[in-house]
Amino acid sequence: MDTNEVLQVIESDTGTFVCSTDGGNPLASLDWNCFGSKDITSKTQGERVFSTVKWTALSKFSTCSCSSHHILSNWKSTTNVTVNVLYPPTKPHFKIGQSGVFGDVHVIENNTLRIVCNSESNPLSNYTWTGPGFSGKGDTLEITNVNISNQGHFKCMASNRMTRTNGSYEDGSKSSSFNLTILYPPSNPKFKFENSSGQLIQSNIFYVVRDDTFSIYCDVKGNPVPDIKWDDNKSNPTLKISNINLDINSTCRAKNLMKETASQKEISSTSEASFSIVVFYPPGIPTIHVSNYNGYSVQVQNGNVSIIESETINATCFSPSKPMPAYKWTKEQSFKTLSTNVLKFVNVSRYESGAYLCNAENTMNRSIGKTVVGKNNSQLILNILYPAIVNDIYDISIVEGSQLEIVCPVVHGNPLTSIVTWYRQSVEKRWNNTLLFIKNVSRADDANYICSVITDMFPTIGTSSRIEKRKTRYILKRGNTLVPLFKALFLHYFQLK
Structure with missing residues (x-):
C-alpha cells in the first residue's frame, strides 16, 4: 500500500503487512514495530528479503514501522505506515465543574444543574441525554430552576460510527447514568390526627373535650428528611397528649441541611408552625347570683333564698364551661321555660314562691370525633316572706x-x-x-x-x-x-x- 495513505481500521481488527528490501551482501535484515506483534516471518527470494507481520489493531498505536539495517554498517532505513485505529466510546463519566461525579447527583430546588458527559472514542462521540420528561443532545446537560418533576434517572449515551478504509463500518455506543435527587427545604408543617397516615387536620386550631387522649403528628416534607421537634426539643414529630385538661399552644419546628454534589457549602433551612389545642368542657354546677336594686346580693348553689314580698330581684345563673352554655329556667310543676340566664322578679309575690331550676347546656364539637352534649343544673328555692x-x-x-x-x-x-x-x-x-x-x-x-x-x-x-x-x-x-x-x-x- 501507499505509505502516504492513512489506513483506517477498527480496534481488534487483524491484518498483515509485508515489507521487502534488496541488495547488500550479506542481505539486509528487516524488523517490525507494529502493535507489539511478535508474529513476524521472513523469507528470501534471490537478492530480496521479505518480512511479514500479522497484527491485531490496538488503540494505543497509530504507526507501524518496518526498519532495514545491515550487519556491516550503521546504515538503517525505516518505512512507516500510519494506522488510524478506530474504537467505540468508553463508558462515559460525569463532571460538575472540575469535580468528577460518582453516584447520585444532588441539586437544590430552583438552582441550575450543569453536568458534562465525557467519553473517549475515535472518532469523537455524539452525546444524547434522556431523563424524566427530558431529551437533549450534546455533552452538557443543563437544567435551570430544577424542581421535583426533574428528579429521577438520567442517562448519557455516547455513540460513534467507525468506517474502515475499505468502506465497511461498525457503530459503537456506551452509556452511563445517574439519579438526580432534588434537595428542598422543609415545607410548612401540616398536622395529622394520631399518626402520619391519619386524617389531615384542616386548621391549626384543634378542638377536643376534657380528658381526651390523642396524638398530633407534625407532617413536614423535605429532602433530606427534616429533623422535627415540638416544644419539648425532642426529635419526634408526634405530640402525645393524655387526659388533657388545659388549652395547649405548641410549635412544630423542622430543620434540614442541604449540600449539592461537588459543593463544599452546606445550607441550613427551617420551617415552623404553631398549633393550638382548645379544650372543651361541660358546664359545672351553676352558681345563682341573686341581687336586688339596693345593691344586696348573694350566691347559692342548690340553695334557698328568702325575699320579702314586693321586692324586685334578679336571679342570674352562671356556669363555667367551654363553649359557653345556653341557659333555661323552669319552675317546679310548670311547663313554662325561659331561655335566658337572668330570671327577673318585679314586685315579687308570695305566689311566686317555689323551686326554680336553672339548666345549663353546651355542645362540644370535636374537630375529629363525636360531638358531646354537656348538661348541669342548680336549683333556687325562692322563699317569699310576708307578715301575718x-x-x-x-x-x-x-x-x-x-x-x-x-x-x-x-x-x-x-x-x-x-x-x-x-x-x-x-x-x-x-x-x-x-x-x-x-x-x-x-x-x-x-x-x-x-x-x-x-x-x-x-x-x-x-x-x-x-x-x-x-x-x-x-x-x-x-x-x-x-x-x-x-x-x-x-x-x-x-x-x-
Whole structure:
C-alpha cells in the first residue's frame, strides 16, 4: 500500500503487512514495530528479503514501522505506515465543574444543574441525554430552576460510527447514568390526627373535650428528611397528649441541611408552625347570683333564698364551661321555660314562691370525633316572706259578770312564727296569747281591746323587717249591757336594725 495513505481500521481488527528490501551482501535484515506483534516471518527470494507481520489493531498505536539495517554498517532505513485505529466510546463519566461525579447527583430546588458527559472514542462521540420528561443532545446537560418533576434517572449515551478504509463500518455506543435527587427545604408543617397516615387536620386550631387522649403528628416534607421537634426539643414529630385538661399552644419546628454534589457549602433551612389545642368542657354546677336594686346580693348553689314580698330581684345563673352554655329556667310543676340566664322578679309575690331550676347546656364539637352534649343544673328555692295579719274583729256585747273569751283571728304569714298579744288600750293590761280571757267581766273592763300580731322577717338579701298588724274592739257600759261601737284598725311597721 501507499505509505502516504492513512489506513483506517477498527480496534481488534487483524491484518498483515509485508515489507521487502534488496541488495547488500550479506542481505539486509528487516524488523517490525507494529502493535507489539511478535508474529513476524521472513523469507528470501534471490537478492530480496521479505518480512511479514500479522497484527491485531490496538488503540494505543497509530504507526507501524518496518526498519532495514545491515550487519556491516550503521546504515538503517525505516518505512512507516500510519494506522488510524478506530474504537467505540468508553463508558462515559460525569463532571460538575472540575469535580468528577460518582453516584447520585444532588441539586437544590430552583438552582441550575450543569453536568458534562465525557467519553473517549475515535472518532469523537455524539452525546444524547434522556431523563424524566427530558431529551437533549450534546455533552452538557443543563437544567435551570430544577424542581421535583426533574428528579429521577438520567442517562448519557455516547455513540460513534467507525468506517474502515475499505468502506465497511461498525457503530459503537456506551452509556452511563445517574439519579438526580432534588434537595428542598422543609415545607410548612401540616398536622395529622394520631399518626402520619391519619386524617389531615384542616386548621391549626384543634378542638377536643376534657380528658381526651390523642396524638398530633407534625407532617413536614423535605429532602433530606427534616429533623422535627415540638416544644419539648425532642426529635419526634408526634405530640402525645393524655387526659388533657388545659388549652395547649405548641410549635412544630423542622430543620434540614442541604449540600449539592461537588459543593463544599452546606445550607441550613427551617420551617415552623404553631398549633393550638382548645379544650372543651361541660358546664359545672351553676352558681345563682341573686341581687336586688339596693345593691344586696348573694350566691347559692342548690340553695334557698328568702325575699320579702314586693321586692324586685334578679336571679342570674352562671356556669363555667367551654363553649359557653345556653341557659333555661323552669319552675317546679310548670311547663313554662325561659331561655335566658337572668330570671327577673318585679314586685315579687308570695305566689311566686317555689323551686326554680336553672339548666345549663353546651355542645362540644370535636374537630375529629363525636360531638358531646354537656348538661348541669342548680336549683333556687325562692322563699317569699310576708307578715301575718289579723282578720276583721267584730264588736260584741256582753252581760256584766259573764266570762269573756275571744280568739284573735290571726292569719299566719311566712315565717309561721309570730308574736300575738292582746292589750287594753285604756290601761296597761296585756295578754301574751291569741286568747283574750276575762273570767268575770265588770264595767271597769269597758275599753278598746287591741289584738296585735308581730312578724319578724329575715331575708337572705336586704334588710330584716318587723311588721305589726292590729285590730281593735271597743266595749261601752250602759245599764247592764255593753253596746258595740265602731272598730278601728292600726298598722305599724318597724325596721329591725
